[in-house]
Amino acid sequence: MTQTSVFLGKSDKPEALTLKYANRHGLISGATGTGKTVTLQIIAEGLAEAGVPVFVADVKGDLAGLARPVEMKDFLTKRAETVGLAPYEPRGFPVCFWDLFGKQGHPIRTTVSEMGPLLLSRLLDLNETQEGVLTLAFRLADDEGLLLLDLKDLRALLVEVADRAKELSAEYGHVSRASVGAIQRRLLALEEQGAEEFFGEPALDLMDFLRTGENGEGVVNILAADKLMQTPKLYATFLLWLLSELFEELPEIGDPEKPRLVFFFDEAHLLFDDAPDALIDKVEQVVRLIRSKGVGVFFVTQNPLDVPDSVSSQLGNRVQHALRAFTPREQRVVKAAAETFRPNPAFKTLDVITELGIGEALVSTLESKGAPGAVQRTLIRPPASRMGPLTKTERKDVLRYSDMTDKYDEPVDNESAYEILKEKAERRAEAEEKARLKEAKEKAARKTPRRRRRSSRQTVSEAAFKTAARTLARELVRGLLGSLKRR
Numbered sequence: 427m428t429q430t431s432v433f434l435g436k437s438d439k440p441e442a443l444t445l446k447y448a449n450r451h452g453l454i455s456g457a458t459g460t461g462k463t464v465t466l467q468i469i470a471e472g473l474a475e476a477g478v479p480v481f482v483a484d485v486k487g488d489l490a491g492l493a494r495p496v497e498m499k500d501f502l503t504k505r506a507e508t509v510g511l512a513p514y515e516p517r518g519f520p521v522c523f524w525d526l527f528g529k530q531g532h533p534i535r536t537t538v539s540e541m542g543p544l545l546l547s548r549l550l551d552l553n554e555t556q557e558g559v560l561t562l563a564f565r566l567a568d569d570e571g572l573l574l575l576d577l578k579d580l581r582a583l584l585v586e587v588a589d590r591a592k593e594l595s596a597e598y599g600h601v602s603r604a605s606v607g608a609i610q611r612r613l614l615a616l617e618e619q620g621a622e623e624f625f626g627e628p629a630l631d632l633m634d635f636l637r638t639g640e641n642g643e644g645v646v647n648i649l650a651a652d653k654l655m656q657t658p659k660l661y662a663t664f665l666l667w668l669l670s671e672l673f674e675e676l677p678e679i680g681d682p683e684k685p686r687l688v689f690f691f692d693e694a695h696l697l698f699d700d701a702p703d704a705l706i707d708k709v710e711q712v713v714r715l716i717r718s719k720g721v722g723v724f725f726v727t728q729n730p731l732d733v734p735d736s737v738s739s740q741l742g743n744r745v746q747h748a749l750r751a752f753t754p755r756e757q758r759v760v761k762a763a764a765e766t767f768r769p770n771p772a773f774k775t776l777d778v779i780t781e782l783g784i785g786e787a788l789v790s791t792l793e794s795k796g797a798p799g800a801v802q803r804t805l806i807r808p809p810a811s812r813m814g815p816l817t818k819t820e821r822k823d824v825l826r827y828s829d830m831t832d833k834y835d836e837p838v839d840n841e842s843a844y845e846i847l848k849e850k851a852e853r854r855a856e857a858e859e860k861a862r863l864k865e866a867k868e869k870a871a872r873k874t875p876r877r878r879r880r881s882s883r884q885t886v887s888e889a890a891f892k893t894a895a896r897t898l899a900r901e902l903v904r905g906l907l908g909s910l911k912r913r
Contacts, residue, residue: 430683432472434465434745434789436509437802443469443743445476445684447792449722451713451740455730455763456747461785463488465745466690466726467809470646473688474519479636479644482690483651483665491812492646493521493824502808505785509807517810520639521646523825526624526664530650530821532834534664535626538574539567541667548705549621549663550612559605562598563587572843576626577613579843584610586847619657624664627838632668632675634830636687655693662696666709669723673712676719686720694725695732710736730763738766742792748782767801775801 431442443452454469456462467489470480474492482489495516496502506514523531538546543564547557563583567574574580584606587594591601616622637645654661669689676686691697697709713723725733725741733741744766751760764775767790778788782803789804816824825831 429476432469432476433511433807434468434472434791435787435804435806437789437804439802440510441789441791441802441804443472443791444793445473445478446681447742447796448473448478448688449681449685449717449720450742450792450796451717451722452724452743452745453730453733453738453741454724454726454745454747455728455732455749456782456787457728457750459784460747460782461787461806462726462728462747464785464809464813465747465787465806466692466724467492467811467813468807469688469724470690471519471810473685474644474646476684477638477642477644478685479638479647479687480690481635481647481649481668481687483649483654483661483692485651485655485692487650487652487815488813489648490521490523490650490816490821491814492519492648493816494518494812494820496809496812505805505808509805511807514808515810519646519811520643521648521824522634522637522828522830523648523650523821525650526654526660527620528623528835529653531648531825532828532830533623533837534630534649535624535834535837536629536667536671537627538576538580538625539564540629540671541625544704544708545663545667545670548702549659550609550616551659552609552612555602556605556608558599559587559602560609562594562601565598566594567843572846573840575840575842576844577617577622581610581613582844582847584613616660619660620653621657621660624660627840628834630834632671634833651692658693658696658699661693662699665691666697666705666712669712669716669721670708672721673716673719676716676721678718679720680718682720685722688722688724690724690726692726694727695729698732698734698737706734706736710734710740713737713740729759730766731759742796742798744788744790746779746788748784748786749779751780768798770800770802773803778803 430446431444432448434441434443454462454465463486466482470482470489470492473480484490495518498516503514506512524534525531526534541549543557543561547560550556550560552560563580564574566572566587567583572579572583574583587601588603588606591603591606595601635645635647639645651661654664672687672689679686698706701709716723724743725737727733730738730746746763746767749756749760749763751757760779761776764779767775767788769775775788782788785806787804787806788801790799790801793799
């Protein structure tokens with residue numbers, strides 16, 4: 427191993443990945459159990475030793491072993507002798523553990539604004555109409571200076587959009603309240619998958635992925651992805667977001683002597699399964715242009731056809747482990763994989779792909795002036811670090827001495843759209859309550875009955891009664907006076 431290349435193994439000659447062309451991307455493919463993980467591991471080791479930081483998604487937990495030396499066994503030392511790896515010494519590498527859920531590593535967070543409406547729509551599996559409403563919501567947040575940091579900010583913003591649907595429709599276009607409701611339901615489902623922990627602050631500083639250790643070795647950033655794989659859409663969207671952010675933030679450096687970072691995308695088919703054309707175009711653009719930022723991307727997958735042609739055509743370094751060819755479909759896959767290599771007159775690539783043993787692979791890397799080398803049947807070298815996971819105690823020891831603990835482990839809840847809109851809603855509710863009370867008071871005043879003035883006019887019965895009384899009184903007086911006169 428030298429500082430200009432990473433030793434991969436031996437064919438009829440040593441096979442290596444030239445560091446100068448490591449940012450031209452690559453593909454590691456093969457059936458389950460054929461050695462893809464070990465190939466990924468030895469490339470990560472070689473890059474780290476050359477001072478190149480690495481990011482890998484640890485789907486099965488095996489890559490955590492990069493932090494500890496391998497346990498020397500006879501078959502490993504024999505393989506080292508066979509491929510000419512001398513000296514072969516066990517060693518660990520500087521690693522930093524990350525975990526979107528914050529359980530097996532430092533939390534990785536981003537803000538809703540940084541994720542953006544396109545990737546968030548992909549994550550929520552929105553249709554075109556719903557994506558339009560979400561894009562409108564982001565535009566409203568920009569126009570009104572609302573920070574979208576976490577999912578509660580986005581929920582509050584969607585409530586605001588629904589409440590102002592009529593007003594916003596006139597300015598931004600039709601706003602469907604039904605679409606807003608559908609997005610809210612998708613957000614609830616996403617939160618149940620644990621994605622709420624991914625959004626918030628402190629957000630990830632991508633420069634923390636570009637660190638080197640005390641001895642100048644590149645730090646291997648290992649994402650715990652075993653639980654994350656249970657939510658494949660979140661896994662794929664997160665890694666695509668990470669690539670996009672690297673593309674946006676890193677400056678152009680042309681073709682350096684070695685990459686600034688090499689990114690391994692394991693289970694790559696999850697990125698492309700059922701992906702809309704707009705997303706495929708985004709991946710193609712990022713892969714095509716990110717190499718000028720000094721970043722190499724290696725896709726790792728079982729089936730080489732999982733990677734679309736528009737992306738696969740940009741992958742200059744290829745390692746193909748064994749494939750099965752029992753069914754017609756599998757035979758088509760083998761044929762397509764064979765056609766991606768520059769032929770070697772010494773053998774038929776199509777036949778060898780199905781004959782490879784465990785730890786063997788067809789290797790083609792970029793050579794002088796970036797031209798692909800002829801495919802070689804290669805015996806892959808053994809790793810210097812452990813092949814397998816760490817114990818819980820070992821992982822805790824690594825995390826205990828990590829300098830990322832103080833920076834990321836405790837979440838921060840800064841004032842953002844949720845707090846602003848909540849205060850606005852409270853003021854609006856208070857104003858509405860005052861208006862309601864005023865209206866109720868005025869209405870009550872209008873309904874209070876006035877005391878009716880009593881009329882001075884007599885009714886017919888009252889007049890008749892009074893007349894009879896006066897007549898009776900006169901008769902009594904006459905009778906009394908008449909009796910007095912007679913006496």
